[in-house]
Amino acid sequence: xxxxxxxxxxxxxxxxxKIMNHVKEPSHSSSGCNFSTQFQSSQQMDWIRVQDxxxxxxxxxxxxxxxxxxREKEGSCEILKYVGGVDLSFSKDDSSIACGTLVxxxxxxxxxxxxxxxxxxxxxxxxxxxxAFREAPVLLELLDKMKNNAHPFYPQLLMVDxxxxxxPRGFGLACHIGVLADLPTVxxxxxxxxxxxxxxxxxxxxxxxxDSPENILPLIGDSGCTWGAxxxxxxxxxxxxxxxxxxxxxxxxxxxxxxxxxxxxVPEPIRQADIRSRECLRNNR
DNA sequence: GCGACAG
DNA sequence: ATCTTGTCGC
Numbered sequence: 001x002x003x004x005x006x007x008x009x010x011x012x013x014x015x016x017x018k019i020m021n022h023v024k025e026p027s028h029s030s031s032g033c034n035f036s037t038q039f040q041s042s043q044q045m046d047w048i049r050v051q052d053x054x055x056x057x058x059x060x061x062x063x064x065x066x067x068x069x070x071r072e073k074e075g076s077c078e079i080l081k082y083v084g085g086v087d088l089s090f091s092k093d094d095s096s097i098a099c100g101t102l103v104x105x106x107x108x109x110x111x112x113x114x115x116x117x118x119x120x121x122x123x124x125x126x127x128x129x130x131x132a133f134r135e136a137p138v139l140l141e142l143l144d145k146m147k148n149n150a151h152p153f154y155p156q157l158l159m160v161d162x163x164x165x166x167x168p169r170g171f172g173l174a175c176h177i178g179v180l181a182d183l184p185t186v187x188x189x190x191x192x193x194x195x196x197x198x199x200x201x202x203x204x205x206x207x208x209x210x211d212s213p214e215n216i217l218p219l220i221g222d223s224g225c226t227w228g229a230x231x232x233x234x235x236x237x238x239x240x241x242x243x244x245x246x247x248x249x250x251x252x253x254x255x256x257x258x259x260x261x262x263x264x265x266v267p268e269p270i271r272q273a274d275i276r277s278r279e280c281l282r283n284n285r
Numbered sequence: 286g287c288g289a290c291a292g
Numbered sequence: 293a294t295c296t297t298g299t300c301g302c
Contacts, residue, residue, distance in 0.1 A: 088292075090293050098293090126293075128290040135292070163291050172291065193291045242291085 047130050051171045057179045060165065063248040064184050066156050068256065069107065081107050083261060084155030085269025086139045086177070089277040091285070098122050099284070100138035101277035102146070104153045105269050107260065112272055114153045116142050117280040128193070129168045132176035143181050155183065157249070157257065159269045163187040164246035166219065166228040168195055178247020185246030186254040187228070188270055192242055196221025203230050207240060215240075216255060229255055233262040241265060 066078040084104045091097035097119065104114035118141060124134040139160075146154050162173035164187030174187030192200050198221050207217050207230060215232035219242070228244030229251060243258050245251050261268045 088293080090292090092294055095293075126292060128292085131292055161292075167291080187291085189291050191291065194289060199289085 044127070044130065047133055048169065051132075051169055051176070054176065054179050055169070055171045058171065058175055059248045060245050060250065061248075062250050062253050064156065068253075068260075070256075070260075078156075080156055080257070082113070082153050082155045082157075083107050083257070083269050084143075084158040085161075085267070085271075085273040086142070086158065087161040087270055087273035087277050088135055088138065089274070089281050091281060093285075096121050096123070097281075098135075098138065099277045099281040100135070100142060101273045101280060102139065102142040103269060103272045103276060104155050105261065105272065110261070110263065110268055114146070114151065115272075115276055116145065117277060118142055119281070119284055131162050132173045135162070135173060136176050136180070139177060140180055143177075143183070157184045157186065158246075159186050159188055159258070159261075159267055160246060161188060161190075161270050161274065163189045163193055163242065164228070164244040166193055166195060166242060166244035168193075170227075172244070172246075174244065174246030184248040186249060186258060187242075187244040187246045188258065188267055189242035189244070190266065192230075195227055196223050196225060198227065203240070207232070219244075226251065231255065231258065233258070233265050233267070237265040239265070241267075 066080045069079050082104050084102060086100065086102050088098045088100045099117055099119045101115065101117040103112050105111065106113050118138055120138050122134055126134050158177065160174035160177055164172050164174035164185065166172060166187060166189065172187055174185045178185035192198065192203060198219055203217070203219070217230045219227045219229055221227055228242055230240040230242055232238070232240050243254055245254055258267050264271060266274070
């Protein structure tokens with residue numbers, strides 16, 4: 001079918017990409033048409049097509065059956081309890097070796113009630129704007145495994161170490177995982193991905209002069225579009241985190257939930273996934 | 286044209 | 293992402 005064709009093409013592309021990536025490129029390419037460069041851009045055009053296609057399925061409002069524990073009762077509605085977090089760590093020796101980790105926290109106790117890791121060799125390079133093609137497969141596999149086992153702690157919401165809408169095409173890793181796993185997701189970046197005129201320096205200055213409530217600053221670009229929010233998540237961290245909508249959640253709800261799980265600067269589910277993925281890698285060498 | 290660019 | 297020591301503060 002068409003799908004298998006796409007996968008095949010993608011695999012071949014990836015192999016070629018790796019090969020070409022080791023070829024020394026002329027630094028002064030006056031021709032402007034070397035093969036490697038052309039190939040990269042055609043790979044990226046494929047990726048953009050995939051992102052644009054998946055974006056058609058994106059939902060950017062609250063779309064779930066549970067409610068927050070802080071909200072008033074409305075009948076016998078399910079309450080948000082299981083919040084997941086995902087992250088990857090990389091080997092210092094071999095940067096293609098990665099460990100992806102999924103954790104699930106109980107929102108009440110803040111304790112990890114589920115943990116699973118997977119070590120894999122990644123064949124896709126990191127390219128800004130295309131992080132999902134490198135990191136999503138491992139993470140989706142971890143989610144899939146849990147879902148297939150009908151695990152009782154399967155997350156009702158997932159926090160992702162990477163952006164959602166805060167992305168050049170409005171479809172970052174958190175959106176990518178959210179759509180493919182059909183799960184509410186929130187994107188959390190530790191650094192700002194420059195988009196629509198939003199720069200580190202600009203955000204810093206806005207955050208300082210901010211009359212913004214609760215250390216939160218909406219990230220409004222030159223186009224007037226709101227891409228997410230910068231948040232000083234804990235006392236004593238001048239450096240903000242960057243929250244954006246992933247899938248099936250509004251920015252307001254995303255912010256509310258992130259605030260509930262910020263013991264430190266990085267939200268606890270992501271922080272735990274980060275710690276445990278690093279540890280898993282360490283124990284397996 | 287050059288620099289910037291989540292992880 | 294990763295390399296890398298101490299150090300300042302609650």
